[in-house]
Amino acid sequence: MPKIVDKAAKRREILEAAIATFAQKGYHAAKMADIAVAAGMGKGTLYEYFPTKEALPKEIFDLFFAGLDAQLVTLKRSELPPIEIILQGIQLSFADKDEFAVVNPLIMELLGSKALDESLGLSRYFEGWLERLSQFFADTIRAGQEARQINSTIHADAFARMLVSVIDGMGLHYCMFQVDPAFFQLQYQELETMIRHRFLAGNMP
Amino acid sequence: MPKIVDKAAKRREILEAAIATFAQKGYHAAKMADIAVAAGMGKGTLYEYFPTKEALPKEIFDLFFAGLDAQLVTLKRSELPPIEIILQGIQLSFADKDEFAVVNPLIMELLGSKALDESLGLSRYFEGWLERLSQFFADTIRAGQEARQINSTIHADAFARMLVSVIDGMGLHYCMFQVDPAFFQLQYQELETMIRHRFLAGNMP
């Protein structure tokens, strides 16, 4: 009988090695040989589990965006007031900064490389996610406006989309440049305060 | 008698070809041959003006960040009230979205590629710029606070750094995903309104 192997576990090992290697060198500079070394296996073994180098980021993104979507679902079930839901949504985005810090530069590198973006369908992937998140924020804002908890002069769709860009920008800066976590916390506080002011403004005549 | 050539003009031509090609295909997928074709010259000629492929983005960034710094200087000379200076600073960042739209994905791709980031010193470059911009915003905020035009509970440094991330996030999204310019304008309006609210909040008792 042949060696018995937990194929799923091995996939995960390889994926982790790939993530680590991509994080360290970036996608283009990471050679399959590097990943194999990082995974503690022979080059050939990688190809038993993934058909090409491109399949690695593809799978990483699958998992990553699935995780984001799962969080969104959790959030949707929340019973909090609209303002708090939105703020929690933002915080959630910053919560797993570590994972984010690894995946995000990878996304950036591959989004920049048009050919890879295309072949991985990364843009559509990403845009889909942004769309869903925007939609969720916009719906929540509208709900808040109807409940007279959020300033009704706010353009829900535009504000929501702006918020998504804002979150992404901050997340990106956090993980691409070494921002001190404490300082980042301060930045978040300023963002939160600003948003609260805007949501409540005019509600207190 | 040697042919008389406007070296500087040729450098610019090459650089523009490089920018166009990088914009279209990304850095890694763009071959030197592609750039030569775009520039309407032979491959060898490129090497008369730039020693390596890497030298092209290096120079592109030199020009780009020099331009940003120049704008910053202009802004600094402005006699407007602090709030308006900041809003103008933001608007300025979005003004040349076209140039931005080309350079930014390039920056992202190369920041992701650690090896290139390193060898181009891109991170330090970028961080320097972010630092200067943050500093400028922070200084302006403090000036506004001293002049009692900006809410004094704002943490100037944190808010400024947050603002920089926000600007970058919005610019990035604008140029990486096809955002309708009119819709982007709405987003900007929401951002501006939110900032104004925050700056003025508590100043109008």
Add this chain to the structure above:
Amino acid sequence: MPKIVDKAAKRREILEAAIATFAQKGYHAAKMADIAVAAGMGKGTLYEYFPTKEALPKEIFDLFFAGLDAQLVTLKRSELPPIEIILQGIQLSFADKDEFAVVNPLIMELLGSKALDESLGLSRYFEGWLERLSQFFADTIRAGQEARQINSTIHADAFARMLVSVIDGMGLHYCMFQVDPAFFQLQYQELETMIRHRFLAGNMP
């Protein structure tokens, strides 16, 4: 207690799988994994019975040429007149066209691949067989000439060798290109008639 296995049967199974796979894809394109699947066993098992991939065609040829030689022996025992012996020899070559159709392209592919030809000794193998067949034909012709049943102006050795090439050419074309069996039968008739004419020419003054 070790499992009792019919080693010889298993060898045959593998060989048949190999033949089928080689026939379908050719030697170079056939992977050991394909053969294992065709044989309904694991890749490793193949190596219990055959030391290398090369050993498979080697054995196939062993069996094939042994079969041919056996037929030659049968033919030699025949008591028919020389002309009929030769014609039977030709027909025999075309009889098991199915086996032929599988083995022949394989032979061709490997003869073309000099390295494999060398290491399998295929050429010598083949030449040996051609030699024996030619010899047999030549001897039969000479016998016919002595018996005044075959035109004595025929150069027995040259004619015999020519005949062997002719048989091979027709067999090859039959199995490499889709020749309609009925049309092939017509071709054979023409060949037979031509040979008879030649053998008898001048014997009927």
Add this chain to the structure above:
Amino acid sequence: MPKIVDKAAKRREILEAAIATFAQKGYHAAKMADIAVAAGMGKGTLYEYFPTKEALPKEIFDLFFAGLDAQLVTLKRSELPPIEIILQGIQLSFADKDEFAVVNPLIMELLGSKALDESLGLSRYFEGWLERLSQFFADTIRAGQEARQINSTIHADAFARMLVSVIDGMGLHYCMFQVDPAFFQLQYQELETMIRHRFLAGNMP
């Protein structure tokens, strides 16, 4: 100004190196590096002239079959009596045995390798040629029969197709096994005599 190169000449050089290398080692065993060495250039240069390894045999076959077709055209223009035309056609096939000796094993190897056969369209190529040659022989035979120079009991199409197989078989054997040219000449004589007998048989009652 760049190096001035006779591109067509270089293509020919490469092709000749490829032919020589394929002849020596066969297609599969011949590495691009080997061909480069044989051509006295770097590996990369090969790819300036041919996009893939497969393109090499493709071009070799293009030239080879174009040559055969040209010979056929020449033959068609001939004013000789039908029998002589056919015999000349056969001789012509054997004339450039040297080129044949190189190309034929290559054809055999690639025809055997189903995948390559497919992607080179070799079979259709080959079958087309066989078809044209058969057709030509058949037409000539029919013309001979009408002119009462060729035995009218011959089935022109079947005989012609048989002849093509015969020619190919002899050519193949000549170049795959070291046949002494003088002995081959004798074989040809036997073939010619046999054909003449058949063509004339019954015409001389």
Add this chain to the structure above:
DNA sequence: TATGAATGAGCGTTCATTCAT
């Protein structure tokens, strides 16, 4: 000065073979 033909180090990928189970 300008060129593009030439180059070869380097990478992704394949697959015959091995060997732990």
Add this chain to the structure above:
DNA sequence: AATGAATGAACGCTCATTCAT
């Protein structure tokens, strides 16, 4: 005995860079 997971040598191909003209 049987297996198939693991392996790495080997190969086709790319493309930044060089240099003869």
